[in-house]
Amino acid sequence: MSASSLPAYRPSSFARSPASPVYTPEPQAYEQRLALNRVRERPSTEFVKQSKTGGLSLRLSEQEDNATLPAYGCGDSVEGTVDLAKPESANCVEVRVEGSLRLKEIAEGGTTSHKLCLSVVTLWNRETDRRPCPASLPFSLTLPTTFSDGKETYPLPPTHQARLPGVPGFDATIEYIVCAAVHKGKSSSLLRIGSSTVCTPFVYYPRSRPAVPLPRAARQLSGGYPTFLDSPEWRCYRSIMAPKVAGLNDILTKFYVPAARVFSLSEPIPFYVVFASSAISLAAFLPLGPTTTRLSGRQPTRVQLLRQTNVDVRYVMPVGPGAVAEHYSRNEVVFGTKTDIWQTVEIGEGAFRHMGDGADWICFAGELRVNSQIKLGGFKAGGLSLKDYLVLSMTPPDPSKTPYSELRQVVPVRLTTDSWSSDGAGQTFSASDYSIPILASESRHPVNAPVPGYRPA
Structure with missing residues (x-):
């Protein structure tokens, strides 16, 4: 078939289609932005640390003004320069970045440590580099x-220090450091005479944010029972308070929290309680119920945010004569000692307000703010873990004279460093930071039990 016999091309379907929309940098009325990730602007100040003699300087770029220590986030690069006052005397110049997690049992003296990261780079070596040693050597090491x-494999944990009192007590330390060294002796010599080193610890502060926004809170009930809570945005935790006096009925308690259970450190956490x-x-x-005003003394009904620091003593075995080094499972009792040691502290308490009531129910709304001193969320790494819980409790001041038994409802949650954002403007996060995290097991815990140990789902 010749080309002349072919039918003429007519893009009829294309011709009948509507014109392509004109691009606009901001969404129009009928459009919705799904995501917009802009690279946040890095600070331009240098953090400088010098050796005692002043002959060696470590300069770390992209740091905040007047920072007491350099700070880095998830996947960041430790970048900067090493400056030498007398480069002609150097034989080798190196930079290393390392992190460690140390668990120490105070009473028995058992200790363990993990290398979290170790990177070493040689910036210049007289034996392999033909050019003279520069006075300033740039470097970049990615965390x-x-x-x-x-x-197991864990996300790199943040800088942290904790002390668990008691017998046995534990010290837990997670720290990171960057060092620059110039060696002036022969590389084959064990003692490199005239070598200089300058080191500085740095803060590792990985950032995270919720995958979904908080549900919209109701200002006040306009009608009857709060049916808006029975929606996918809210999750209900039910428990029963049994009466201790004849003639009274059980009280069904419904504790509503946002379904994702992931909250920013800087935003109030909303909740509702229905009796x-x-x-x-x-x-x-x-x-014994919630009070809408702050009163002196401990209130019977409370909503608290509790943080549990946990050390698995399997990772910290005693050392020395007579030490026993056996593998045993979590929560097992060995020689009268539990294999988990933990400390629980309150890092926030909720405030209540009356929302409405009916013939057989009463509803309270509340919000809880995280203590401003808390700067990081929970994590788990090599025998050390931090876990956070919302706890609804009713503890009578005098249990022998109250009509109802006490209540304790525990809800595992996760805290993030940043707030949810619709477009992510000014922030950078990895893909995993958008996903809803796997939290503790959803099995029901005994009402009167202490804050439970963490279990993967």
């Missing part, structure tokens, strides 16, 4: 995002 303790029972039973419970 890993994970580490392995030989059994449902007969009118007589609710009237008997009200003196």
Whole structure:
């Protein structure tokens, strides 16, 4: 078939299609922005650390003004320069970045440590470099995002220090350091005479944010029972308060929290509590219920944010004569000692307000703010873990004279460094920071039990 016999091309379907929309940098009324990630502007100040003699300087770029220590986030590069006052006397110039996690048992003296990262780069070596040693040598070392303790792989944990009092007590330290060294002796010599080193610790502060925004809170109930809580945005945790007095009924407690259970450190955490029972039973419970004003002394009904620091003593075995080094499972008791040691502290308490009531129910709304001193969320790494929980509790001041047994409802949550953002403007995050995290097991814990140990789902 010749080319002349071919039919003429007519893009009829294309011709009938509507014109392509005109591009605009901002969404129009019928459009919705799904994501916009802009690289946040890095600071331009240098952090400088000099050796005692002044002959060696370590300059770290992209640091905040007047920072007491350099700071880096997830996957960041430790960048800067090494400056030498007398480069002609150097034989070798190196930079190293290292991190460590140390767990020490105070009473028995057992200790363990993990290398979280170790990177060494030779910037100049007289034996391999033909050019003279420059007075200023740039470098860049990228921090890993994970580490392995030989059994499991974990995200690289943040800088942290904790002390668990008691017998046995534990010290836990996670620290990072960057060092520059200039060697002036022969590289084959064990003692490099005239070598200089300058080191500085730095803060590793990985950032995270919730994958979804908080649900919109209701200002006040306009009608009857708060049906808006029975939606996918809210998750209900139910528990029963049993009566201790004849003639009273059980009280059903519904503790509503945002379904994702992931909250920013800087934003208030909303919640609702509904008590449902007969009118007589609710009237008997009200003196023990939430109060809408701050009163002196401990209140019977509270919502708290608790942080549990946990050390698995399998990772910290005693050393010395008579030491026993056996593998045993979590929560097992060995020679009368539990294999988990933990400390729980309050890092926030909720405030209540009355939302509405009916013939057989009463509803309270509340919000909880995280203590401003808390700067990082929970993590788990090599025998050390930090876990956060929302806890609804009712603890009578005098249990022998109160009509209802105490209540304790525990909800595992996760805290993030940053707030949710619709477009991510001014922030950079890895893909995993958008996903809803795997939290603790959803199995119900006993009402009166202490804050439970963490279990992967």
